[in-house]
Structures are given as structure tokens and as C-alpha cells.
Amino acid sequence: MPIEVASKRRKVQRAGAVVVDVTSRGPDPWVRFSPFYPHGGIPVPLSPGVTSASVEGVWQALKVFEDADVDPSKLGVTSMKGLKRTVRRFGPVRGHRAGLAGERLLDYRTARQEIYLPAYRWVLENCLQAEVARLRELAGSADVVLLDYATNGDADDLSTPLSHAALIVEHLGKAVRI
Structure with a gap:
């Protein structure tokens, strides 16, 4: 079926x-x-030893805006609320940081491949x-x-x-x- x-x-x-x-x-x-x-314990891609409560927490934490860099506090959100970071508040999105301490900014396609997909796959498998x-x-x-x-x-x-x-x-x- x-x-x-x-x-x-x-x-x-x-x-x-x-x-x-x-x-x-x-x-x-x-x-x-x-x-x-909030499953908890989700490895943050490109950030050895760092975990997140949710996949969305990973995605939002690593997002970089014109007026704001990464936000590690999003990794600990367990309420399923207050996760989104918006262009209205922080300006245009510049990309996603390649890890919390990464120097590289990833474009949207690369961020999906290297951040979102591995994090969601980990949740499905674990x-x-x-x-x-x-x-x-x-x-x-x-x-x-x-x-x-x-x-x-x-x-x-x-x-x-x-x-x-x-x-x-x-x-x-x-x-x-x-």
C-alpha cells in the first residue's frame, strides 16, 4: 500500500x-x-559533542541573519514554542553557520544537506x-x-x-x- x-x-x-x-x-x-x-540528545551536525532538544532547534540555532549570528539557546528549547527566528526581527538570512563555532556560512541548499537532513535522519533512526x-x-x-x-x-x-x-x-x- x-x-x-x-x-x-x-x-x-x-x-x-x-x-x-x-x-x-x-x-x-x-x-x-x-x-x-523535543526528543533531546540530537547531535548538532558540524558541532562535535553538542546536542539539541529538537531538529528545529538545530536549524534555528545555526541560522545567521544580517543582524544576528547563531543562537545556541534554541538548542535547549523543549516547549515546541519560541523556536523560530525571523527576518522581521533579525533582517535577511545570510545562511546557516557550519556548526556553532564554524567560520563557514552555508547556503540554503547546502544547509539542508549538511544540517537539516542529517539531524532529521538521526531522529528517525534513533x-x-x-x-x-x-x-x-x-x-x-x-x-x-x-x-x-x-x-x-x-x-x-x-x-x-x-x-x-x-x-x-x-x-x-x-x-x-x-
Whole structure:
């Protein structure tokens, strides 16, 4: 059975499909797939010995703006709130620092490849084994639709945010595009 990704912003009507909300507003246990979820102990890429509570904490901590550098405090946020750092407050994004103490600034594509994807993959492999197994089980008996705010599964498509639900599908080895 296929696993698909659909926008949480739209009404999903798929007869017989199991709809699973993997956003930060989803129910337990599926909320654990959210990049905002505070699993703790997530290695910060390019920062040996440094960990984060969440994947989003890693992404936001390493973001560099015109008027602000890295923000290590984002690594410890466990409330799933107050993580975002915005251009409205800090000016245009210049890139992501290659580690907390890194000198290099990474462009958006490279940051996705070297920061976001490794951090999210680590969570899938180390924190979500039971949930991944449950999704595999569900997909074995029914079509599954994963809800996410973004549906872009192409890390090289920088025109829209990357869908963590699409990364889940890829991880499961059942990549389906809708």
C-alpha cells in the first residue's frame, strides 16, 4: 500500500486511507515526527559533542541573519514554542553557520544537506523506531496519508519548505508522489 504526503491545510478525502498528522499539532504518538518535538540528545551536525532538544532547534540555532549570528539557546528549547527566528526581527538570512563555532556560512541548499537532513535522519533512526515500525504496519494493510504543512520532498527544490513527512516516506522506502 502506498504512503502519500498531503497538505494539512486541505481537506483530505481518501476512502479507506489512514490519515496521520505528523505536524507539531498532531496527536501522540505521531507528533513525535515533528521537527519541533523535543526528543533531546540530537547531535548538532558540524558541532562535535553538542546536542539539541529538537531538529528545529538545530536549524534555528545555526541560522545567521544580517543582524544576528547563531543562537545556541534554541538548542535547549523543549516547549515546541519560541523556536523560530525571523527576518522581521533579525533582517535577511545570510545562511546557516557550519556548526556553532564554524567560520563557514552555508547556503540554503547546502544547509539542508549538511544540517537539516542529517539531524532529521538521526531522529528517525534513533528516536522513532517504534513509530516508524507502526507506520510500516499501517501501510501494510491500508493506504496511508501523512499530513504536513509542506509537501515538498525534493531537498534541492528551494522554492518551498522541505516536508518532513516526505522525508518519513523516503525513510520508509515507499516514496510516492501525489
